[in-house]
Amino acid sequence: MGFTSPIGLFALLAIPAVIFLHLFRQRFRERRVAGLFLFAPDALPARAGNKRTRLLKTPSFWLEIAAALLLALWLGGFTVGAGHRVPHLVVIWDDSASMGADGVPERARAALEEALDELPGHARGTLIVSGTRPEVRIGPRAPAAFLRDAFDALAPRQPQHDLRPSLLLGRELAGDEGRLLLLTDRPFEDAPPRATVRAVGAAQGNAAVLSARRDGTKVYFDLMAFADGSMRTRFTIHARDRELRNEEITLPPGRLVRLSFGDPGPQVPVRFALGDDALAIDNAVTLLPSPTRVVPVATAMPDETRTLLALDEVLDVLPAVRVVGDRAQAALVIADAPLETAPGQSRVVIRPSADETDAWVGPFLLEHRHPLLRGVTLEGIVWTAGNTSPPGAPLALAGELALICEQAAPGGALRLAVNLDAKRSNVAASPDWPILWSNVVEHVRRRLPGPAATNVRLGELMSYRGRLPDASLVGPDGATRPARGTAVYTWVARKPGVHRLIDADGRERARWSAHFVDAAESDLREAATATRAPIEEPTGGTEQEGDFERTLLALLLLAVLTADWWVLS
Amino acid sequence: MRADCARACAPYRLVLPTSPLAGRAGDRLGRGTGSSLEFMDFRDYAPGDDLRHIDWRSYARTDQLKVRLFREEISPELEIVADFSPSMGSSERKERALRDLVGAAAHWAQRAAGRARCLLAGGGALDDIEGATLSESTEPLPRLPLRPRSLRVWVSDFLFPGDPTPLLRRFANGAAHVYIVQLLDPWELDPEPEGLLRLLDVEAPEEIEIDLNERAVTRYRERLGRLRDGILQATRSVGGSYACVAADDPATMFRTALLPQGIIEPD
Numbered sequence: 001m002g003f004t005s006p007i008g009l010f011a012l013l014a015i016p017a018v019i020f021l022h023l024f025r026q027r028f029r030e031r032r033v034a035g036l037f038l039f040a041p042d043a044l045p046a047r048a049g050n051k052r053t054r055l056l057k058t059p060s061f062w063l064e065i066a067a068a069l070l071l072a073l074w075l076g077g078f079t080v081g082a083g084h085r086v087p088h089l090v091v092i093w094d095d096s097a098s099m100g101a102d103g104v105p106e107r108a109r110a111a112l113e114e115a116l117d118e119l120p121g122h123a124r125g126t127l128i129v130s131g132t133r134p135e136v137r138i139g140p141r142a143p144a145a146f147l148r149d150a151f152d153a154l155a156p157r158q159p160q161h162d163l164r165p166s167l168l169l170g171r172e173l174a175g176d177e178g179r180l181l182l183l184t185d186r187p188f189e190d191a192p193p194r195a196t197v198r199a200v201g202a203a204q205g206n207a208a209v210l211s212a213r214r215d216g217t218k219v220y221f222d223l224m225a226f227a228d229g230s231m232r233t234r235f236t237i238h239a240r241d242r243e244l245r246n247e248e249i250t251l252p253p254g255r256l257v258r259l260s261f262g263d264p265g266p267q268v269p270v271r272f273a274l275g276d277d278a279l280a281i282d283n284a285v286t287l288l289p290s291p292t293r294v295v296p297v298a299t300a301m302p303d304e305t306r307t308l309l310a311l312d313e314v315l316d317v318l319p320a321v322r323v324v325g326d327r328a329q330a331a332l333v334i335a336d337a338p339l340e341t342a343p344g345q346s347r348v349v350i351r352p353s354a355d356e357t358d359a360w361v362g363p364f365l366l367e368h369r370h371p372l373l374r375g376v377t378l379e380g381i382v383w384t385a386g387n388t389s390p391p392g393a394p395l396a397l398a399g400e401l402a403l404i405c406e407q408a409a410p411g412g413a414l415r416l417a418v419n420l421d422a423k424r425s426n427v428a429a430s431p432d433w434p435i436l437w438s439n440v441v442e443h444v445r446r447r448l449p450g451p452a453a454t455n456v457r458l459g460e461l462m463s464y465r466g467r468l469p470d471a472s473l474v475g476p477d478g479a480t481r482p483a484r485g486t487a488v489y490t491w492v493a494r495k496p497g498v499h500r501l502i503d504a505d506g507r508e509r510a511r512w513s514a515h516f517v518d519a520a521e522s523d524l525r526e527a528a529t530a531t532r533a534p535i536e537e538p539t540g541g542t543e544q545e546g547d548f549e550r551t552l553l554a555l556l557l558l559a560v561l562t563a564d565w566w567v568l569s
Numbered sequence: 570m571r572a573d574c575a576r577a578c579a580p581y582r583l584v585l586p587t588s589p590l591a592g593r594a595g596d597r598l599g600r601g602t603g604s605s606l607e608f609m610d611f612r613d614y615a616p617g618d619d620l621r622h623i624d625w626r627s628y629a630r631t632d633q634l635k636v637r638l639f640r641e642e643i644s645p646e647l648e649i650v651a652d653f654s655p656s657m658g659s660s661e662r663k664e665r666a667l668r669d670l671v672g673a674a675a676h677w678a679q680r681a682a683g684r685a686r687c688l689l690a691g692g693g694a695l696d697d698i699e700g701a702t703l704s705e706s707t708e709p710l711p712r713l714p715l716r717p718r719s720l721r722v723w724v725s726d727f728l729f730p731g732d733p734t735p736l737l738r739r740f741a742n743g744a745a746h747v748y749i750v751q752l753l754d755p756w757e758l759d760p761e762p763e764g765l766l767r768l769l770d771v772e773a774p775e776e777i778e779i780d781l782n783e784r785a786v787t788r789y790r791e792r793l794g795r796l797r798d799g800i801l802q803a804t805r806s807v808g809g810s811y812a813c814v815a816a817d818d819p820a821t822m823f824r825t826a827l828l829p830q831g832i833i834e835p836d
Contacts, residue, residue: 029767032659034657036770037728038792043777058765060764
């Protein structure tokens with residue numbers, strides 16, 4: 001409900017006017033009667049001049065009050081609900097990180113206020129926050145005033161992304177009558193003709209951390225100054241709470257500068273921060289220790305076969321692999337016969353599928369899209385296999401004979417059947433063999449409990465594998481997000497800083513560090529302040545808003561006046 | 570009298586009182602002596618008495634001349650006092666009903682082989698009922714004296730303030746029987762809420778403004794009820810008959826008001 005012309009509500013003064021008139025001037029129908037004395041005790045007080053009399057709540061009185069009210073509503077441009085003719089402003093907020101640069105939020109706020117001030121009080125508003133998946137933050141068609149409150153909560157952190165999906169969504173929500181307002185920090189020419197583009201940025205120099213990594217011995221940080229000249233700034237490095245470095249540095253314009261330092265310890269988090277500049281979000285990075293994800297592997301085959309397959313050598317060269325004797329402790333079991341495995345335990349069975357074997361030298365057909373065969377070519381290989389295909393989905397074939405098949409297993413475990421007669425093959429001697437096992441081990445590693453990675457970029461997933469009922473993720477600002485799922489929990493990193501996974505008992509089970517890295521957003525040199533007025537106006541202008549209500553009010557007013565005339569006559 | 574009123578009168582006759590009446594010679598037994606066949610009393614002979622009425626048997630036994638007296642036979646005399654004041658013209662229907670009632674009463678009197686005399690309240694004789702016009706009068710009773718022992722009908726709305734008992738006693742004084750017919754317009758009898766009204770008195774330059782709502786109507790009905798009760802009590806105190814009639818067509822008035830109240834009866 002709203003009023004397009006609130007000043008018209010002054011017409012409500014007609015209501016006391018009607019009451020005043022009824023107090024001082026009443027209309028009486030005349031009737032000749034014989035027994036006047038029988039009515040006399042109920043006679044109204046005699047009037048003299050314009051003295052006020054008792055207010056009579058007659059039908060005429062109520063009708064005239066109603067008429068005055070309807071008139072006021074009509075003049076005030078009364079509208080009800082989110083009618084399709086109510087002015088509608090769809091604001092598309094460019095949520096890329098550069099919108100958080102110095103001065104930009106203030107100018108964006110001013111632009112929004114300017115747009116809202118042009119709208120009547122009952123206007124509707126929609127706020128779309130841009131991103132790879134645009135998000136309708138307010139609305140659709142919420143009261144336009146809600147945009148102000150929502151605007152204060154905006155915190156642009158996203159990497160550079162295409163604004164067109166957001167504009168497309170905005171255009172859909174605006175329909176033929178709504179107005180579009182794109183708030184960004186640099187000129188944008190690809191906006192719809194009906195959109196007003198308000199670029200509220202300003203060209204500024206900015207230094208940013210473009211990447212950070214640690215390899216166990218050293219920590220590396222790549223820096224760049226996005227400026228027309230060299231930028232002098234200060235950086236600090238902290239290992240936990242201990243400051244390791246606090247130095248000034250001069251960054252040449254547009255050139256990558258790599259800083260490397262000795263790793264203070266594999267389990268020590270390292271925080272790197274640049275001094276204040278135009279954009280704060282790209283100034284700091286925290287590197288957490290990478291999770292230890294050793295894959296325990298067990299073999300169940302004769303030594304001869306294991307030697308033929310060179311399994312000991314392969315497993316020895318693969319990183320983060322530990323050979324265990326107890327099969328129950330293994331995440332991966334390599335066997336020459338099908339074995340019972342525990343739920344979630346992966347298994348690779350290597351044996352010919354039949355007593356009769358054929359030797360194949362190619363050509364081999366490989367499912368290269370499958371991660372297990374990534375980098376595998378099988379060139380120059382003699383592959384002797386049983387002449388029947390093992391069950392499962394074939395990943396590698398020789399003619400119609402399946403050489404490697406993946407079988408379904410509960411819990412996401414890997415079940416691989418390798419149709420291979422090791423004695424009559426040279427596969428183990430080929431370069432593909434360790435590649436294949438590397439792929440298998442990494443495939444299993446990804447299914448190990450715990451976080452897959454602890455240092456992520458904003459927008460990436462923070463995932464945890466394992467069963468943690470009632471766990472929650474605590475963000476850098478203390479906000480919590482519940483863990484939803486059964487065995488794998490994932491969250492999109494939206495805020496820079498350290499996120500912690502807390503289980504139901506309050507214990508910390510994992511942590512991730514999210515940091516912003518996007519050179520395109522850190523480069524503020526293209527930012528500018530500009531306005532592009534809409535090229536075409538909405539088909540439904542505000543001039544026609546509330547027509548239905550006004551017509552209805554006019555008809556009601558006419559009906560009430562007619563009824564009043566009829567009552568009085 | 571209008572034809573439809575005459576037709577409506579036909580099935581009825583006036584209920585006459587059981588007590589002897591007074592009047593000119595006729596076929597109804599009077600309260601005095603006369604020449605009917607009904608023996609009434611003896612008295613001493615006086616010169617000039619009709620010799621045919623001397624009781625010779627008594628003369629033979631007592632040697633005294635006795636004259637047998639017989640009940641007289643009279644014709645009932647009906648005096649109709651019609652209120653032709655402006656208040657009876659508060660509506661055309663009421664005025665029409667007044668003329669019908671007066672005409673009907675005269676008609677029933679003639680049917681009873683009697684005589685009817687119409688009198689104007691506050692005036693003299695009313696010769697032409699249909700041609701009479703409403704006029705103001707200061708006196709509710711006729712200026713002409715009412716005949717003793719006559720039947721008297723008073724048709725009025727009796728819408729005047731004050732106790733009606735003294736007036737009715739005056740009217741009933743010397744009458745054989747009185748019929749009080751209170752004629753009211755239906756609106757006067759049972760008004761509906763009409764909102765703001767300026768009520769003008771039909772007989773005086775007086776007016777009041779009123780919000781005729783449910784409450785006011787209820788209170789009016791209560792006051793009218795008390796007025797009617799007063800008239801009824803006063804009528805009973807003089808042994809008369811009372812009927813309150815809502816102005817309507819003659820047949821309806823006779824059937825719904827006069828017949829139930831015992832003023833008329835099926836012929």
